[in-house]
Amino acid sequence: MELNRVLPELRGPMKRAQVSMPRWLVRIAVRLLIVPRSEAVRVTRARAGAATVRVYVPTGARGGGGLLWIHGGGLLFGDAKQDEALCLSTAERLGLVVVSANYRFAPEHPFPAAHDDVRGAWHWFLDHADELGVDPRRIVVGGESAGGGLAAALVQRLHDDGGVQPCGQWLFAPMLDDRTAARRELDAERHFVWDNEANREGWSGYLGTSPGADAVPAYAAPARRTDLSGLPPAFLTWGDIELFAAEDRAYAEALRGAGVPVTTDVVEGAPHGFENWARTTPAARALLDRAQEWLRAATA
Template sequence: MEIDRVLPELREPMRRAQVTLPRWFVRAAVRLMRVPRSEHVTVTTSRAGSVRLRVYAPVGARSGAGLLWIHGGGLLFGDARQDEALCLSTVERLGVVIVSVNYRFAPEHPFPAAHDDVRAGWRWFLEHAEEHGVDPRRIAIGGESAGAGLAAALVHRVHDEGGTQPVAQWLFAPMLDDRTAARRELDADAHFVWDNRANREGWSGYLGAEPGLASPPPYAVPARRTDLTGLPPTYLAYGDIELFATEDAAYADALEAAGVPVTADVVPGAPHGFENWAHGTDVAQAVVSRAQSWLASAVEP
């Protein structure tokens, strides 16, 4: 892919984000990374069994709403700490409580490990909502990249199991469809930040098989679900030049066809994950602001 397709303000941050490091190093580095702080937000840790949780709460008044957040990392690496800036600003602006879930990684822990971990985070949040000043009927589920794919699959499972439902889903560049990874002709496009070779590694490790299976396990691949009726209103943001653009657009269309209210926020010239690794740029701040405004409306009583 040619660099001139990327927004000028994202080119230099993207070059820094493009650094390729061994998986073990990335896993260690993310857990040790320095994170921003806010005098308006308390950050604590907890556990849902063996699942580590990072809990963000306003120091002042709380809105009564919550967000279960799931970080990205291609299903292979990552940590709740990598989304500290987004979580802090969302808590500051909306007065919500955020529970961010750390989950097990492929290929050491294939499906359903990560899926079960984020489900455990959801159940923990419901069980502890009252003590955190949250109405369990006003909790959204969201995430970025692989985390957004896990969020979408969790919404499917919660819908099928019944009980308290998320009020909304808040998805940034979701990794939704293993069939993209199976399209080897996409390798030649060399998408910035996250390309199809990396995508194939992530899906292969998660599924324990080559992507593109005729019948993947239920809840493993969100884009494979055929009945999307009854799911909550959805915000879905992605860049038009990233690898996931086609599958994200298709999922938005499928949700709309099923009668689900959808806001698709497509950013021209934006590579994958720009709202994270370029969070200080105007374009990233603008999309996060739009997303937070949407979420504020979605979690209103």
């Protein structure tokens, strides 16, 4: 892909974000991240089944709503700490309690490990809603990239399980469809930050087999679900030049076709995950403003 397709303000941050490291080193580096701090938000950790959660509680006024957030990392790596800035900003600005979930990684822990972990984080949130001052009916499930895909699948699972439902889904460039990874012609595109070869590694590890088979287990690849009726309102955003653009657009259209209210926000010239690794740029700040306003309304 040609660099001139990237929004100029994102080109410098993108080059820094594309440093290549072995997966084991990425996993260590993410755990050692120096995270921002805020006097307006208290941050704690808790055990939620097989995984842990980071809990962000505003020290000032709280609105009674909540966000279950799921980090990205291609299903292969990552940590809740990598989204500290987003979680702090959301908790402080909106008065929401944010629970950010960790989960087990492929290929050591294939599906349904990560799915079960984030489902466990949802139930931990419900179990502790009273003490956190959260109305269980006003919790949105959200995530970025692989976390966005896990969030979408969790929303589907909760719909089928019954009981308390999320009031919305907040999806940033979600990784939804293993069939994208099976399209070898996309390898030549060399998408910035996350390309199809990396995508195939992530999906292969998660599914335990080559992506693109005729069928996959329920909730493994949320774009495979044919009946999306009854799911909560959705906010979906993606960059127009990223690998997931087509599958994210298709999922948004499928949700609309099933009668689900959908807000889409497509950022021109934005590679995958720019709202994270280029979060101080005008484009990322503007996107987060728009996304948080949607979230404010969804949890009101």
